[in-house]
Amino acid sequence: MKIIAVCGMGIGTSVLLKMNTEKVLTLLGVTAEVQAADITTAKREAHVADIIMTTPELVFQLENMPGKIVAIDHVFDLVEIREKLSGALGELGKL
């Protein structure tokens, strides 16, 4: 399974989101490759991602992507990430 963490430039928020998503995946016992990317890269590559993690402000940029979009308000909030990510994983039958 592939998860892509997206922010505008691919060096700040998305990297934080990737780190915390990996922590949550470990807690959930789910194996996935998580990649941090900027929006341009994401638009090019996200068609191979099962889940696209991003922040609410950027959702509209990614809406036509095939992956399931998970919008995280607070990239440091592991509880929020766990809740939303496990919801998405459940819908995809990966949990």
Place this chain on the structure above:
Amino acid sequence: MDNILNEALAEGAIALQHPASSWQECFEVTGELLVKSNRAKPEYARAMIAVYQELGPYMVIAPGVALAHAKPGDWVISPGLSLLTLSSGVSFGIERFDPVKIVFGLTAIEHDDHITLLAALSEFLLDEAKLNSLLALDDVGSVRALFS
């Protein structure tokens, strides 16, 4: 772990209790600090402002904290950080995290050359007591002590 932040914040990279009145000014000062500490060229500040104008305030990553940055590119000299604290909060137009009181400026050359730096920064940002102490400090030595 802790010296990572002090190393990333080169000499000249920190300004405290600055009386900024707009998010634009915050980006300008954060950019100036990156120039003074030899991390970025002057055009980096304009690039950060352009990112905000194009993509909105998603760079505000926690209550009161923004992580300003632009794309890696010729305007980056070396990977690092700058730090600006504000004497009073400034609205960045993001309801859940406004007002912003701390702005970190980030430079990176590759997409992954600063992972350990962001891990250290993220550990610091999760420490509410340290964040609150930072807001009250007005001398660079004490800030460096807080990070070490």
